[in-house]
Amino acid sequence: MNTNSNVYTVIYTTVICVLVAAILAFVSQALGPRQEANEKAETISQILTAARFGEKAEWDSKGNDAVLDFYKENVAEAYTVDAEGVKNGTLDISKAEIVTVSGLKKENYAIKDAAQLALPVYRFKNGVTVLPIYGAGLWGPIWGYLAFAQDGKTLVGAYFDHESETPGLGGKIKDDPAFQAQFDGKNVNFDDAAAFAIVKGGAPAGKTNAIDAITGATMTSKGLDEAINVWLQAYKPVLNR
Amino acid sequence: MDAKLKETILNPIFKGNPITVLVLGICSSLAVTVEMKGACVMALSVTLVTGLSSLVCSLLRKTIPNRVRIIIQLVVVALMVILVDQFLKAYAYGIDKQLSVYIGLIITNCIVMGRIEAFALMNKPVPALLDGMANGVGYGLILVVVAFFRELLGSGTLFGFPVLSALGYVNNGLVILPPMALILLGCIVWVQRAIQKDLQEK
Numbered sequence: 001m002n003t004n005s006n007v008y009t010v011i012y013t014t015v016i017c018v019l020v021a022a023i024l025a026f027v028s029q030a031l032g033p034r035q036e037a038n039e040k041a042e043t044i045s046q047i048l049t050a051a052r053f054g055e056k057a058e059w060d061s062k063g064n065d066a067v068l069d070f071y072k073e074n075v076a077e078a079y080t081v082d083a084e085g086v087k088n089g090t091l092d093i094s095k096a097e098i099v100t101v102s103g104l105k106k107e108n109y110a111i112k113d114a115a116q117l118a119l120p121v122y123r124f125k126n127g128v129t130v131l132p133i134y135g136a137g138l139w140g141p142i143w144g145y146l147a148f149a150q151d152g153k154t155l156v157g158a159y160f161d162h163e164s165e166t167p168g169l170g171g172k173i174k175d176d177p178a179f180q181a182q183f184d185g186k187n188v189n190f191d192d193a194a195a196f197a198i199v200k201g202g203a204p205a206g207k208t209n210a211i212d213a214i215t216g217a218t219m220t221s222k223g224l225d226e227a228i229n230v231w232l233q234a235y236k237p238v239l240n241r
Numbered sequence: 242m243d244a245k246l247k248e249t250i251l252n253p254i255f256k257g258n259p260i261t262v263l264v265l266g267i268c269s270s271l272a273v274t275v276e277m278k279g280a281c282v283m284a285l286s287v288t289l290v291t292g293l294s295s296l297v298c299s300l301l302r303k304t305i306p307n308r309v310r311i312i313i314q315l316v317v318v319a320l321m322v323i324l325v326d327q328f329l330k331a332y333a334y335g336i337d338k339q340l341s342v343y344i345g346l347i348i349t350n351c352i353v354m355g356r357i358e359a360f361a362l363m364n365k366p367v368p369a370l371l372d373g374m375a376n377g378v379g380y381g382l383i384l385v386v387v388a389f390f391r392e393l394l395g396s397g398t399l400f401g402f403p404v405l406s407a408l409g410y411v412n413n414g415l416v417i418l419p420p421m422a423l424i425l426l427g428c429i430v431w432v433q434r435a436i437q438k439d440l441q442e443k
Binding site for chain 1: 312342
């Protein structure tokens with residue numbers, strides 16, 4: 001057969017494209033529910049890690065069910081707030097129906113445009129409040145969770161994740177426990193120019209609302225700094241309550 | 242036949258190494274050699290993907306129209322990578338999280354396309370599979386060597402465990418940045434050409 005004729009080429013590429021699309025669509029449909037369950041447990045384990053209920057690796061080894069159980073037992077309330085910090089929705093916390101807001105992209109735009117907001121707030125029984133943040137790193141989106149003590153100023157901990165930051169450099173916001181541990185016990189100060197700062201070259205000694213940036217990851221550190229401050233401003237009414 | 246097969250497997254690992262001799266896959270070897278863990282994950286995934294996509298392209302080799310072969314190859318490679326990603330996401334979420342950063346790097350890795358183009362389209366499936374995997378191993382070997390020096394001298398650790406940093410070593414910022422990967426690669430090419438005289442250009 002002449003594999004170089006125009007007709008053959010067109011038919012061949014069409015068949016391959018349709019076939020590949022069909023395979024991908026089928027696989028994505030078939031595996032969808034399992035993937036969603038994994039993603040939900042991942043989101044919750046990140047929230048729990050930020051609130052310092054345990055190490056991230058521990059949650060990962062315990063499995064989805066244990067994570068959801070722990071969350072259900074310890075969470076007091078989960079809801080969304082608008083720009084004034086007034087509750088405008090609840091997130092289900094019963095085990096089968098746990099709802100988290102994982103796609104924060106929309107809210108990130110809403111904050112910047114001052115549009116209709118529904119910012120998620122997770123309150124735990126021990127008084128810790130976890131607030132998500134979302135922003136842009138060097139290569140793609142970065143997001144994470146800040147956990148505050150009852151006073152709304154002191155940070156209990158933080159956890160960050162990213163889609164495609166460089167491993168070993170920007171990727172350290174997720175992988176370097178020492179970077180995340182810097183947040184523990186720090187606080188936010190809305191009277192300062194920046195409520196919280198990630199400082200290139202090292203945070204000034206004695207400053208309680210600043211931490212060191214990551215060497216070789218200037219853009220990721222900047223992106224995280226901006227994300228934290230944008231969302232802190234949006235959450236200001238919740239924190240100052 | 243056996244000697245040829247052995248040659249297919251051994252050649253890419255040293256004599257015809259994809260990075261140091263063919264100079265393919267340089268971009269990703271600069272990006273993912275900051276730490277050993279990342280380099281190992283990348284090496285394993287590239288080995289798997291080059292092997293599988295070479296196999297599939299070799300099976301299709303007699304039917305692929307010559308004029309659109311690059312596009313067909315790209316579709317096959319992308320399909321393989323996405324399938325692996327989807328299955329991991331459903332059944333081994335922990336591994337998938339480690340890999341997610343590398344998925345994009347694998348699809349665009351020149352070695353995958355290079356081996357399909359240069360070998361798989363002209364050879365039977367089994368040698369094509371072996372050639373793909375051997376190239377992945379050859380690529381991974383260089384990655385691991387470069388990552389060893391970069392993690393050790395840049396962060397003072399190996400696989401995240403403190404080695405030099407425990408001895409009071411001060412981290413070298415230059416080693417963490419991509420230019421150092423290029424310098425180290427240059428050193429490896431130098432060593433290899435010193436050993437293997439026939440690679441030296443007159």
